[in-house]
Amino acid sequence: MSINYILKRLLWALPTLFGVAVVVFVLVRVVPGDPIAMMLPPGATQEDVGRLRASYGLDAPIAKQFLVWSGDVLQGDFGASISLRDQVLPLILGRLPATLELVAVAVAAACVLATLLAVLGVYFRGRWPEVAVDGVTGFTLAIPDFLWGLIFILVLGVLVPVLPISGRVDPTGAFDPATGFYIIEALLTLQFAALADLLKHIVLPAAALALPLAAALTRVLKGSLADAMNQDYVTLARVKGYSRLRTLWQVALRNALIPTVTLTGVQFSFLIGGTVLIEHLFSYPGIGNLAIAAVIQRDLPLIQGLVLTFAVLFILTNLIVDMTYSALNPKVKQG
Amino acid sequence: MTALLDIRDLELRLNARPPVRLLRCVSLAVQAGQSVGLVGESGAGKTMVGRVVLGIAPANSRVTGGAVVFDGRDITHLSESGRRHLLGREIAFIPQNPMTALNPVERIEPQMTDVLRMHLGMTRDAAHGRALALLREVRLREPEKVLRQYPHELSGGMRQRVLIAVAFACKPMLVIADEPTTALDVTVQKQILRLIRELQRNSGTAILFITHDLGVVAKLCDHVTVMHSGRVLESASAAQLFSNPAHDYTRALFAATPRFDRPGDLLQPIPAALTQRLDEEAHVLDAHVRRNGE
């Protein structure tokens, strides 16, 4: 995977980003409900409203507003949030690590779980473990991440309170991180008590995100594994003296991953969108949590910044998935 | 002299309704160091014989009679762990299709050194050296380069040579070759066959050659067994079979082989009447076996 290729991909993504930016820009300006009026005390006059609006540049025609905004964005200025009275870019960047950690944990958990279940299902082909895996997968797949979040809150947070259901870290704890990547930092500085606390907080939201993804992955991987096990190179491995487990794990799995990545690649980017609801449900301080409040408050600059951020994350995720595919498939390695 | 591989009255059935007989009372013997050809049309059951010996018969089939004895041991219903020590080490396999038999996501080296390290306990470097030597034996140029390559970077002929090298790697007592040249170009076929014969002679390995090609058998085999619809029709030394075939079917097979030196000749298909008679004989045999209880 050359740098050239990556740059080309990113360049290709620019028109998409542009389209996204335009659509959102226009959409939120068509909104009924005036954010400016919401910001001022009830006794404000029309003049005051007009002046404040002008100071945010919202009195100009939409096209001009877009040009101004794009120009600013390209210089790194995403404007100021109307509801949170802070600069948008630092706001987003400050919360981004939390979301990235959540997504990373969810993806890792989903991949591990899917691999284990798929291997289990194929190893016990035709017997009850396979039926169990199929049943669990079907059930889990039907329930979206939002519902899983609710179920976890209800069952594991309230009825049988074993895990915290809000926040990222215990506010009374002694953890004082320097970066936004709490988990990585706790790990590297060997603060195991803090690490345990962080992991306890991330388990439920990550699980809610991971389960539907894991179900989809398991289904596809299991099918691909079963196909791979019928191939000639698997027969040869057996005839060379490989055990059944070794054939499955070492030979078939590597091959089965390739079509799996192709078929399920797009699901990983859906995960990014899922953080909006899950973070809201669990009061997890990431960028998804900002989104709902921003929309309800009609905080235009923040909404624009967030949508753009999500679009970029989408594109990056797809790029990573493609790179993974190239790494796995030697026939594609050149480029 | 006790045979190295002794197949006695082997019966193989498919678990269908009604059950389909794949192998009917098949008996075959391969002596140590001998080269035996197993001939027949497609569907005759010859590949099934090889699969039963290796223990890779279809999952929905089962051996319902007879035995497979290898080196004095009954391996008909061998356990998984028992088979793992046998396969690759004492009995090896040369597959039919070199394009699909190698793992596409692994380089050639691990696909050769795996048997060396697994069965012979070699270290990584020792296995590497032996793999190089093996590739030279199968006449592959630039063996260092080949070891580093992926299967899709090699031609069909090169891949088959690699597979042959893998088969002979642990110096097995028996090699089962399942139509090893069918998937190759005619020009390459001759070279590969010559190679197999040479390796076999040099190492004293016995070889069971499964093929539908009489020409191959004539060139390479000491002994020939002819099969049709799952049973053995004739079994004799190559010399005897080719000069004086006993069974009608064998004669028909010879007649049906196109002659390159007589291109004007009409092709002589195996007479339908003969095939029908053979099928009927097979069913009579089935009924006989059924009546005698099973």
Add this chain to the structure above:
Amino acid sequence: MMSLAFWRNPRVAFGILVVLALAIAAAGAPWLSPHDPLDQDLLNSFQKPAWSGGDAAYPLGTDSLGRDILSRLIYGARAALIVAFVAALFAGLLGTALGLAAGYFGGRLDVAISRLVDVWMSFPSVLLCIVLAAVLGAGLHTVVIAIIVIDWTRFCRVVRAEVMVQKSHDYVASAITIGLSSWRVLGSEILPNVAPLLLTLFTLEMGIAIVVEAILSFVGLSVSSGVPTWGGIIQEGRLYVNQAWWLMALPMTCIVVAVLGLNALGDGLRAALDPVKSK
């Protein structure tokens, strides 16, 4: 399709049962509900469900304002079913029309539509949904429009792929050679072959619509608290989950069962209508 095997399949049976239950609840809400769903009775708030010690007059208990939960759930089923059906129908119509056009006519039209779908799908759908809901204001129509706008791409992609496969079949070529116009070919030859797939997608889409409605209600962007919706009840329940966990659990169960039922029906339909796989 209407073979006995289809009806005997437990998943299909479950799915049909669920759809029937929803339909009956939706149609018969006024007669089936023991109380008026909007009737408040503050003296009777937070009643437990009847089986764990509550008042038998309120079989599933009451909420913070003393409103009967069973009645609210039944009316919620009505909202869910209407939203699901209408949204799935129009999303299907829009997506299918564009998918047919893209798949059949190909060329620049296909490129344009496919690019549109790509850009559309690179929006995080949840975000788009919420933005739309904020734009359009509260109300069930908002939910329906939001679902249509977001999920038509699902139909479009699948239909396009299927049409391209069908187009390569001989029966299409022969239809064209005997002079049928494109519209005739689409309508009388291709559409009937794509129809089974559409039916499956439709049921799946209904399941998705129910969840989206619940999400929007939960976030407060669906209807006003006048009309009870399952998502709205969950949101209220979330606030009081420590005192009255059943407020959250009961509507969640309804949603889960509805979604599972619709999915089972969709899967069953797909299996039954696929002539290749029906063994």
